Amino acid sequence: xxxxxxxxxxxDSASESDTAVGEEFWLVRPMxxxxxxxxxxxxxxxxxxxxxxxVVRLPYGLISAETVTHWAELPTLPGKMxxxxxxxxxxxxxxxxxxxxxxx
Numbered sequence: 001x002x003x004x005x006x007x008x009x010x011x012d013s014a015s016e017s018d019t020a021v022g023e024e025f026w027l028v029r030p031m032x033x034x035x036x037x038x039x040x041x042x043x044x045x046x047x048x049x050x051x052x053x054x055v056v057r058l059p060y061g062l063i064s065a066e067t068v069t070h071w072a073e074l075p076t077l078p079g080k081m082x083x084x085x086x087x088x089x090x091x092x093x094x095x096x097x098x099x100x101x102x103x104x
Contacts, residue, residue, distance in 0.1 A: 001073050003031040003049050005057055007066035026069070031057070033071070 009022040031049040038044055039056060049057045049068045058064040074083050078097045085093045 001031060001033060001071050002028050003033075003051075003057070003068045004028045004070040005066045006060075006069050030074070031068070031071075 004026065005028075006024070006026045008024050029051050031051045033047075033049050035047055036044070037046075037048055037050050037056060040054060045056045047059070049059070049071070051057070055066075057066050057068050060067045060069045076083055077085065077093055080093065080096075
């Protein structure tokens with residue numbers, strides 16, 4: 001799924017004021033939603049989003065440094081009923097997508 005996250009980058013340097021909180025950001029990243037996730041450090045997380053780097057983010061309103069504000073299911077792949085493919089199915093899916101013609 002695509003998930004929009006918001007948060008603040010830390011202050012750029014030690015020379016910045018102690019009151020500086022850094023720059024606010026908002027971006028969209030691919031993530032998965034799961035009801036149960038175990039982090040590499042063994043911490044259990046429930047009802048959370050996890051990105052490709054293993055970073056756990058919580059839905060907006062819950063305590064998290066970077067919260068997910070919006071999410072949407074990604075569209076299906078061209079000519080498929082699935083949202084993703086892995087392994088040996090990737091190359092044929094790419095060939096189909098590159099050869100697909102736009103609908104008129």
